[in-house]
Amino acid sequence: MRRAVSAFDWRLLVRRLPVGVAVGTTVFALVWVLFWAPSTNFGPAIHSPANFLITLLNGLTLAALMFIVASGFSLIFGLMRVVNMAHGSFLLLGGYIAYEVQQSMTNGGGLTVFSSQVNAWDWLVPAIVAAAAIGGIGLVTQQVFLRWNMGQDLRQALITIAISVIIADQVVAHFPLESSIEKGSAVNTSWPGAIDRLVNLHIAGVQYSVARLTMLGLGVAVGIALWLWLYRTKTGMVIRAGVDDRQMTSALGVNIQVTFAIAFVVGASLAALGGAVFTSYAGVNPTTDGQWLLNSLVVVIVGGLGSIFGTVAGALLYALVYNFSISYLPTTGGDCCGQYSPVLTFVLLALVLAFRPQGLFGRPA
Amino acid sequence: LAAHSASVIRLAIMSDCKGAFGGAYELDIGGAEAALAQYAHGKPVSSKKPSAGMTGITIAGHPVKIVGYGCGNDTVPVAISETKRLMEQLKADIMIGPLSGDEAVTIAHYAQKHPTKTFIIGTAGSQDPTLQIAPKNMFRYHGDGAQWNAGTGILAYKKLGWRKAAIIMDDYSFGWTSAAGLIADFCGAGGKIVKRVFPPLNTTDYAPYVQQLPAPSKVDGYFWVVGGTGTGPSLKAYESAYGKVDPKKFVGNLFFFFQSGFADVAPRLIGAYYGGFGNAPGLKTAGAKQYEATMKKWFGPAGFNVTDSFVYNYFNAAHALVIGLTKSGGALGASLNASLPRSIKAGYQVSNGGQVKLDSNRQAIADQYPQQIVKGPDGKPAAKIVGYVPGVDQSFGGFFKKTSPPPGRSQPPCVKHKFPWAGHIKAVQNGVITKKTIG
Amino acid sequence: MTEAAAHAESAEPILRLRGVGRRFGGLHAVSDVDLDVIPGERRAILGPNGAGKTTLFNVVAGDLPVTSGRIELFGRDVTREPARQRAKLGLARSYQQSRLFLGLSVEDNIFLAIVGVGRGHLRPVVLPRKDAELRARAREAARRAAIDGRLGDVVGALAHGEHRQVALAMALAAEPKLLMLDEPASGLSRGERQLLTELLLALDADITLILIEHDMDIALRVAERVTMMHEGRVIVEGTPAEIRANQLVHDLYLGSHYGSEPEGGASG
Amino acid sequence: MGEQLLSVEGLNAFYGSAHVLDDVSFDVQNEQPVAVIGRNGMGKTTLCAAIMGLTPPRATGSIRFLGTELIGRPSYKIAKLGIGYVPQGRRLFPSLSVDEHLRMVSGRNGRNGGWNPERVYKLFPRLAERKRNGGAQLSGGEQQMLTIGRALLLNPKLLIMDEPSEGLAPTVIEQLVDTCKRFQDEGVALLLIEQNLGVATALADRQLVMVAGSIAVETTAEQLRNDPDSQRRYLGVEPVAAT
Amino acid sequence: MSPFAWHPRPMSEKNLVELVIGVTLLLFLAVFPVFGVGYWVSFVLTQTFLIGIAAASLVFLTAYGGMVSLAQTALYGISAFALGNMVTKGAVKGLHLGLDPWLAVVLAIAITTAIGLVFGAVASRSAGIYFLMITLTYAVIAFTFFGQVTQVSGFSGIAGIADRTPALVGDPVTQPNRLYYIALVTALVVYFAIRHVVRTPFGISLQGVRDDPVRMGSLGYNVALHRTLAFTFAAFIASLAGVLYGWWNGVIAPDNVGLGATVDLLIVAVIGGLGRVEGAWLGAFAFVVINNYVRDVSVPVLGGSFNTVIGLIFLAIVIVSPSGLMGLWDRLWDAAGYREGSGPRAAAAAGTAGPQA
Ligand SMILES: Nc1ncnc2c1ncn2[C@@H]1O[C@H](COP(=O)(O)OP(=O)(O)OP(=O)(O)O)[C@@H](O)[C@H]1O
Ligand SMILES: Nc1ncnc2c1ncn2[C@@H]1O[C@H](COP(=O)(O)OP(=O)(O)OP(=O)(O)O)[C@@H](O)[C@H]1O
Ligand SMILES: [Mg+2]
Numbered sequence A: 001m002r003r004a005v006s007a008f009d010w011r012l013l014v015r016r017l018p019v020g021v022a023v024g025t026t027v028f029a030l031v032w033v034l035f036w037a038p039s040t041n042f043g044p045a046i047h048s049p050a051n052f053l054i055t056l057l058n059g060l061t062l063a064a065l066m067f068i069v070a071s072g073f074s075l076i077f078g079l080m081r082v083v084n085m086a087h088g089s090f091l092l093l094g095g096y097i098a099y100e101v102q103q104s105m106t107n108g109g110g111l112t113v114f115s116s117q118v119n120a121w122d123w124l125v126p127a128i129v130a131a132a133a134i135g136g137i138g139l140v141t142q143q144v145f146l147r148w149n150m151g152q153d154l155r156q157a158l159i160t161i162a163i164s165v166i167i168a169d170q171v172v173a174h175f176p177l178e179s180s181i182e183k184g185s186a187v188n189t190s191w192p193g194a195i196d197r198l199v200n201l202h203i204a205g206v207q208y209s210v211a212r213l214t215m216l217g218l219g220v221a222v223g224i225a226l227w228l229w230l231y232r233t234k235t236g237m238v239i240r241a242g243v244d245d246r247q248m249t250s251a252l253g254v255n256i257q258v259t260f261a262i263a264f265v266v267g268a269s270l271a272a273l274g275g276a277v278f279t280s281y282a283g284v285n286p287t288t289d290g291q292w293l294l295n296s297l298v299v300v301i302v303g304g305l306g307s308i309f310g311t312v313a314g315a316l317l318y319a320l321v322y323n324f325s326i327s328y329l330p331t332t333g334g335d336c337c338g339q340y341s342p343v344l345t346f347v348l349l350a351l352v353l354a355f356r357p358q359g360l361f362g363r364p365a
Numbered sequence B: 001l002a003a004h005s006a007s008v009i010r011l012a013i014m015s016d017c018k019g020a021f022g023g024a025y026e027l028d029i030g031g032a033e034a035a036l037a038q039y040a041h042g043k044p045v046s047s048k049k050p051s052a053g054m055t056g057i058t059i060a061g062h063p064v065k066i067v068g069y070g071c072g073n074d075t076v077p078v079a080i081s082e083t084k085r086l087m088e089q090l091k092a093d094i095m096i097g098p099l100s101g102d103e104a105v106t107i108a109h110y111a112q113k114h115p116t117k118t119f120i121i122g123t124a125g126s127q128d129p130t131l132q133i134a135p136k137n138m139f140r141y142h143g144d145g146a147q148w149n150a151g152t153g154i155l156a157y158k159k160l161g162w163r164k165a166a167i168i169m170d171d172y173s174f175g176w177t178s179a180a181g182l183i184a185d186f187c188g189a190g191g192k193i194v195k196r197v198f199p200p201l202n203t204t205d206y207a208p209y210v211q212q213l214p215a216p217s218k219v220d221g222y223f224w225v226v227g228g229t230g231t232g233p234s235l236k237a238y239e240s241a242y243g244k245v246d247p248k249k250f251v252g253n254l255f256f257f258f259q260s261g262f263a264d265v266a267p268r269l270i271g272a273y274y275g276g277f278g279n280a281p282g283l284k285t286a287g288a289k290q291y292e293a294t295m296k297k298w299f300g301p302a303g304f305n306v307t308d309s310f311v312y313n314y315f316n317a318a319h320a321l322v323i324g325l326t327k328s329g330g331a332l333g334a335s336l337n338a339s340l341p342r343s344i345k346a347g348y349q350v351s352n353g354g355q356v357k358l359d360s361n362r363q364a365i366a367d368q369y370p371q372q373i374v375k376g377p378d379g380k381p382a383a384k385i386v387g388y389v390p391g392v393d394q395s396f397g398g399f400f401k402k403t404s405p406p407p408g409r410s411q412p413p414c415v416k417h418k419f420p421w422a423g424h425i426k427a428v429q430n431g432v433i434t435k436k437t438i439g
Numbered sequence C: 001m002t003e004a005a006a007h008a009e010s011a012e013p014i015l016r017l018r019g020v021g022r023r024f025g026g027l028h029a030v031s032d033v034d035l036d037v038i039p040g041e042r043r044a045i046l047g048p049n050g051a052g053k054t055t056l057f058n059v060v061a062g063d064l065p066v067t068s069g070r071i072e073l074f075g076r077d078v079t080r081e082p083a084r085q086r087a088k089l090g091l092a093r094s095y096q097q098s099r100l101f102l103g104l105s106v107e108d109n110i111f112l113a114i115v116g117v118g119r120g121h122l123r124p125v126v127l128p129r130k131d132a133e134l135r136a137r138a139r140e141a142a143r144r145a146a147i148d149g150r151l152g153d154v155v156g157a158l159a160h161g162e163h164r165q166v167a168l169a170m171a172l173a174a175e176p177k178l179l180m181l182d183e184p185a186s187g188l189s190r191g192e193r194q195l196l197t198e199l200l201l202a203l204d205a206d207i208t209l210i211l212i213e214h215d216m217d218i219a220l221r222v223a224e225r226v227t228m229m230h231e232g233r234v235i236v237e238g239t240p241a242e243i244r245a246n247q248l249v250h251d252l253y254l255g256s257h258y259g260s261e262p263e264g265g266a267s268g
Numbered sequence D: 001m002g003e004q005l006l007s008v009e010g011l012n013a014f015y016g017s018a019h020v021l022d023d024v025s026f027d028v029q030n031e032q033p034v035a036v037i038g039r040n041g042m043g044k045t046t047l048c049a050a051i052m053g054l055t056p057p058r059a060t061g062s063i064r065f066l067g068t069e070l071i072g073r074p075s076y077k078i079a080k081l082g083i084g085y086v087p088q089g090r091r092l093f094p095s096l097s098v099d100e101h102l103r104m105v106s107g108r109n110g111r112n113g114g115w116n117p118e119r120v121y122k123l124f125p126r127l128a129e130r131k132r133n134g135g136a137q138l139s140g141g142e143q144q145m146l147t148i149g150r151a152l153l154l155n156p157k158l159l160i161m162d163e164p165s166e167g168l169a170p171t172v173i174e175q176l177v178d179t180c181k182r183f184q185d186e187g188v189a190l191l192l193i194e195q196n197l198g199v200a201t202a203l204a205d206r207q208l209v210m211v212a213g214s215i216a217v218e219t220t221a222e223q224l225r226n227d228p229d230s231q232r233r234y235l236g237v238e239p240v241a242a243t
Numbered sequence E: 001m002s003p004f005a006w007h008p009r010p011m012s013e014k015n016l017v018e019l020v021i022g023v024t025l026l027l028f029l030a031v032f033p034v035f036g037v038g039y040w041v042s043f044v045l046t047q048t049f050l051i052g053i054a055a056a057s058l059v060f061l062t063a064y065g066g067m068v069s070l071a072q073t074a075l076y077g078i079s080a081f082a083l084g085n086m087v088t089k090g091a092v093k094g095l096h097l098g099l100d101p102w103l104a105v106v107l108a109i110a111i112t113t114a115i116g117l118v119f120g121a122v123a124s125r126s127a128g129i130y131f132l133m134i135t136l137t138y139a140v141i142a143f144t145f146f147g148q149v150t151q152v153s154g155f156s157g158i159a160g161i162a163d164r165t166p167a168l169v170g171d172p173v174t175q176p177n178r179l180y181y182i183a184l185v186t187a188l189v190v191y192f193a194i195r196h197v198v199r200t201p202f203g204i205s206l207q208g209v210r211d212d213p214v215r216m217g218s219l220g221y222n223v224a225l226h227r228t229l230a231f232t233f234a235a236f237i238a239s240l241a242g243v244l245y246g247w248w249n250g251v252i253a254p255d256n257v258g259l260g261a262t263v264d265l266l267i268v269a270v271i272g273g274l275g276r277v278e279g280a281w282l283g284a285f286a287f288v289v290i291n292n293y294v295r296d297v298s299v300p301v302l303g304g305s306f307n308t309v310i311g312l313i314f315l316a317i318v319i320v321s322p323s324g325l326m327g328l329w330d331r332l333w334d335a336a337g338y339r340e341g342s343g344p345r346a347a348a349a350a351g352t353a354g355p356q357a
């Protein structure tokens, strides 16, 4: 009996450990950021509330963009079990298409246009065209290459890898279209002038970018729309059923292929929408695809597959950890520690997965 | 020359066809091939697509065959495997390339182990290949990233009146090297760097890094050494933190006006100074005109920007090769290495009669030309040469040594130091070097 | 043998549940179950669909943690032990929906059941002698479950009923002290059911058997004692005869007669 | 006798190279239940799959439903023609709740018959209590109920049930039999696969015996019930030599 | 003929044919350096062997453990980085400890295996796609770690590893044959080790874990331990590839463990066929050859460089054969009318999908 009791204690400890570690880390991180933070860039939040607020807003707005992109990935990945490794390429191509459309609408002649020359339509139309075009490419991809091998995860992942290799090369070969600019050059679009300005938040004197706040709004809007679609209509149920057992779904009279095609198109379009936003927010270049594939993967992994809330949580966690670790890691000397924040970010994510293998909101496998 | 030795000389050209500089592939090849066409009887198979190949190249009676084109992606592993493919599978004797800094480092190591082959760097800006590793069979006829910025820091101090500045640099060897030139120069003149920020390569969101920079009200200006694909995104991040860019507060490196930079970031930076590639595109010298005419002649239909410095550097590399091979009579290896010119006449250089000299490490000592982005007559951004910095060597007159720590996050330190060119930087006006000293 | 017999004589139950409960959210799938099973006993657990039988198995086997109560197995408190420890102690179970290793052959499936309770899980070398012996045991178990005709076939390619047979073979192969079968007859044809019944009747006396079964012919023939569950609780316990006679059981569970097969000339 | 509803002619089916169905022919008349019985692994499930256009990679021969050829049709079209399918092993969707299972299917097949989720809940009250449970969070019997309910919501003309009584408590089986008996009144024909002879004979008069991939014999419930000998022969109370 | 399992069955006709092909190939490879093209010895084949070893560690985990690991590239990179930091001397990047070459090899393998143990333990509770994900984060951690922590590397990587090889290996540049044979022998040892291990209780139970981990628990197995140890074993194999790579390439850089390289190894394994260990080398060979020789093909309509062509070739391979080149061979064999094993039923499982649920 005594042995059993000691085993009991030990196990209990191990089981509580993750929670303990998580709570401990969070509390420590909070105390650090709020009250302590010696030898960091800004010092603790109580001393420099403006920087804290900016870091927070940077995190939230980046999370919104990550959500837009990753939700498309999550839709395809989580619901159809297709690991779409071409998601980053869709974003990249979407970004270039948005750029070309904005160029031609504003007669940019290949040069960056200024936001003062851009009105709301000059932004919206490119984004819509990009989303539609990539939706079309997504549809072709899904119909030609993925439709007939559903369920073969790896094979599909490989197919999309091959497609991403091809798209990457094609982008370098043809974009930007303007002949006086080198192919494969970085390009960017501009936000409409109306939102490309700073607004005074009247908190700690912080001025913040309206464009970034708009991005946050867009992210929320996409989230709500997706949620309504997936959880308030039959389409959502059908997709989830189809993922569980395609044949059976079909045997219930559901043309599951149509539903899958729609889901894929939506997912691809979200990548392009994200691409259009990213092109205004930072700009795209031929390395953007890998970067965003990785971002999407990480967000979806951490949040949990196929859950909208998971994607939200993943995006928030990733973006906040990213921003806060850059801002609040100590910087002593040249070689420590701020620049290790990318490493730290991913270590944290691995730890999340170690304790919750299915991601924050995922169903246990 | 001896007819019996008409063996084929095997040449490889390596550039990047993927990654951040993937768009430069045809340009670089075009640059090298234009020299081969001009000086060695080569005929491009297609004047629109240089990588389609070239026929009829002959030097000192030897046919020269371009055995292959290397395709890097700005990473070390691909650079090395492409080099092996070119040198071992395709059995090239000579390579012109690679394109970027880390690639050059790794190829320098390769060169060290393959002494019978000859390597002429295409257009890479890292310091190590010639300062630290310095294989006897590797040559570079252009400056490194630090050299390219020589004088620009002094200009910021003297002409813009900066005293306190912050610097943001890519966190890898080229970023460090490029920043090193600015820091050494600016601090040497008496300026202070109050903050160094290093975003990693391929950063998705530069906002938190930009946030670390002191606000524009707190410093006189920023050295902006974020390059390749990061220039635009980092500037956008700056704009969304502090509003519009004030070009007078920004001094950059070549990426302010390089390749896509010209369309992507330069329009926002009209008026800003930057280091450039250390050469002087747009100088109205005879050499420059001749060079541009040559490029137009061979690859005019390809339509690319002949003043592009990548093209120019590849051109000079191939030009030097032609001279060297001619002198060695087609002999390779050590005798080619001995014959490669220690000084070449280069189009965008003016001092010493337009010469680029090599130092004992086979690294260029060259004049540098700080530049400014201006609005061109067509309304598009244009690069204007504003200064002339004579004879900058890789060690900055002994400041960088083989034994000193290489450029890094905190290297070099910010110290006052008199560089050889301090006090000798001349103003350039309308493409003409004036007598006026500006720094 | 003598040891086993001695064990059987001691009244010490092989399985003792006290106040065992399992909740799923607000649903009490199993609540407050007390149960004693003595060594060598044949016990059937009956109950309507959703009564909590499978859940009870799951908590006893350790596949699900309990939310309350205490489980003793072979005189030892195993409430917090993981499933694998309980298997090592001598508990084997089958699943209502066969859980098999679809990528492995029938023989390898059974082989795994044998290795699992023994030592040498982690042995990364082939010991020809030892492996041959283990495999012989696996084939023997397959023969008892009448699936020895398909030893080399990949389990993924078998029919539903054949899966049930493999599952049975695996449970037997572990030579457990306590064998828990969850609806072993479901999906079996009459022929195989017959074989199953015979097999269960002929089971070694020192193996304790707990059986969930909706086929009353089998359950009531094999069992010595029957526990009837309803809505997570034990409502009746008794001998098969007592159970048959119990009106509550009839109302809740047995109904008239479709549960049992019409034997020979039985009326329709 | 009604008109011909389903007619199977010369049906062969293969898994890879394994020949599982061998020249199967039979038909189902309107409103008339038919049961297929046979030992494990004889090909009963494969027959259902072939009709529904599911798993077997290859099926040859002809299956006609109300004159429409089914072979080569995608299974959602087959289902839409009015065939409901209760698969063996339930095949519920773990990602969907009970309620979602039903809502997802209801109203899919344009036919307006009398089935809606409410009626299914009335038929199986246990399901109503479990509305929010996920498909994998049900007891075996509850799963079976949901599978049947799901198929009924298609308002099928023909219901194919593969061992529906498996895992059901006797009372529920009884209820199931009663329900199925009522199908006839509603114009639903039944193709029933069963191991439980009690259920098979109670529900269908025509009994097809499947042995080694073909219909060995057709008999009637009456005969089968009263003839232990044929029970033994077809359903193999003794181990059958031929396997 | 399950692609996933090895059964001690009597040798079929197909096994025999494969054996004959295998032995012939081996003999050919053994004498190849005598007459073969130097580049094929020093580059194509040596690289094939060592990439194949890394890919084999992935195939092992995938086929037998159901764990599609994206960390194998990171692990073999870690091994090469460890070797580089310990063995190099003088003014190169990294720690340049200048240890004895053999000692460095042993340490590199030990360190990598230990890291594999930790990685494996952390990931052992995950399965399927989640496992893939957590190992992807390992890959990213490795990449950012070596990129950002300049003390041990930085983006330009560590060079000069080939200058300090053990005497047995010699100078890989001037004596490529030695490394060729060492890589060949290592590959063979790895191949047979994997073949052996999957027939042992450990290997079979690993396959059980792949199919149904919960069930394995109720059979008495410690599933997490099994996964951890399998991962450690695979890390050990990958570390061998890493050491060979260090010698062969001389340079190791963060991009060797970047997303691109990670995906490349997956491509290698899948092209070869995730069902069979042989596939690892076949895939590596195809990959190396395609990357090297597809240069001058131009694509009509689309345009673009040879990268488009490579993308198209990979696309074609994956589309044509679900289980890679090995699967293609299996299918060709079947199509030729031969059947393995016990009667017609044996072939029934052939059509089933990838090993992952
Ligand atoms: N994982 C779960 N989550 C939520 N509810 C569950 C879960 N598993 C089972 N239940 C519920 O618990 C109750 C008992 O289920 P259990 O499987 O134990 O029944 P059972 O007695 O085995 O029934 P059957 O004879 O039909 O198999 C059922 O109502 C079921 O819906
Ligand atoms: N997916 C499959 N791949 C290969 N062979 C299969 C597959 N499914 C079934 N088989 C084989 O086909 C034969 C018929 O199987 P089927 O499932 O139709 O039998 P059944 O009559 O329904 O049996 P049961 O009563 O056990 O459900 C069996 O021998 C089985 O092994
Ligand atoms: Mg049950």
Ligand SMILES: [Mg+2]
Pocket: C159, C160, C161, D044, D045, D046, D088, D162
């Ligand atoms: Mg069946």
